[in-house]
Amino acid sequence: MELYSYCRSSASFRVRIALELKGLAYDYRAVQLIKNEQLSEAYTAVSPARLVPQLVDGDVSIGQSLAIIQYLDELHPQPSLLPGDAQARARVRSLALDIACEVHPLNNLRVLRYLVREMKIGDEAKNLWYRHWVEQGLAVVERRLADEPQTGHHCHGDTPTLADCVLVPQIFNAQRYGCRLQHVPTVMRIFETCMQLPAFQRAQPSACPDFEP
Ligand SMILES: N[C@@H](CCC(=O)N[C@@H](CS)C(=O)NCC(=O)O)C(=O)O
Incomplete structure (x- = not known):
């Protein structure tokens, strides 16, 4: 592959x-x-x-x-990254899509470049845009993870699922752009739990062959 x-x-x-x-x-x-x-x-x-x-x-x-x-x-x-019954799988997909559909597309490279190059928005305004959508999107995920009983050590239960695969990279980006994260303690607890696992460590940007600090 x-x-x-x-x-x-x-x-x-x-x-x-x-x-x-x-x-x-x-x-x-x-x-x-x-x-x-x-x-x-x-x-x-x-x-x-x-x-x-x-x-x-x-x-x-x-x-x-x-x-x-x-x-x-x-x-x-x-x-399995989509475990359980239909209801559980729907929850996992829905959490993943809360980030993949509602947050990530607003902050993609081509969107940020368009804001700067075509809309003539300065770097500071671009960063405000970025932080706004990430902080708001993560607050949605936080409400769900904190309130829904299926949340465990990970987003759904005690093993990583598709939802954790999507959550962790978004936190890396949030940290890179200096987003506020104090309002999402459950998200951060799960992020820390994931990052203890070798699979998440091996996949992180700094472990990639094309990484340049
Ligand atoms: N919804 C797509 C998003 C893919 C995507 O936006 N990739 C970004 C990097 S995270 C990209 O290739 N951007 C290139 C660009 O904006 O020109 C997916 O989940 O794979």
Whole structure:
């Protein structure tokens, strides 16, 4: 398997966590977003959306991190990242989507670049935008994790699921942009728990072959 990834891409990070949790070997194909490699003709042939991650597994090529993780989970069911019954799986997907759909797209690189280059918004205003959507989105996740009885050591129960794969990278980005995190203690407790696990450590940006401090 080949994973097209960029070390600081949170969507790629989600898939790297899933691969590590399942113990699946893969070849890392770096796409340096910072150098606009995602826009090259060669990469457009791999990913028509010009986004990372993209998983290539033989003849199969898949974009969208959540679709990739669910593909891996179906092919390699243990350990399961979508455990339990239909109700439990719906909760896990819903938590993952609270971040992947409601927070992440507002702060993607191309959105931030558009704000700065086309809308002529300064760096300070861009950072305000970034922090606003992350802090508000994480507050939603916090309310759910704090109130819903299915929350355990992890987002759902005591083992990592798809929801943890999506939560952890968003916290890395939040910390990088100096977002306020005091209002999300349950989120941070789960983040710390995840980061104790070797799979999450091996998947983090600083462990990637293309990492530059
Ligand atoms: N919904 C997509 C999001 C993918 C995405 O936005 N990837 C970002 C990096 S985290 C990217 O490739 N950005 C390139 C750009 O904005 O030009 C997924 O979950 O895979």
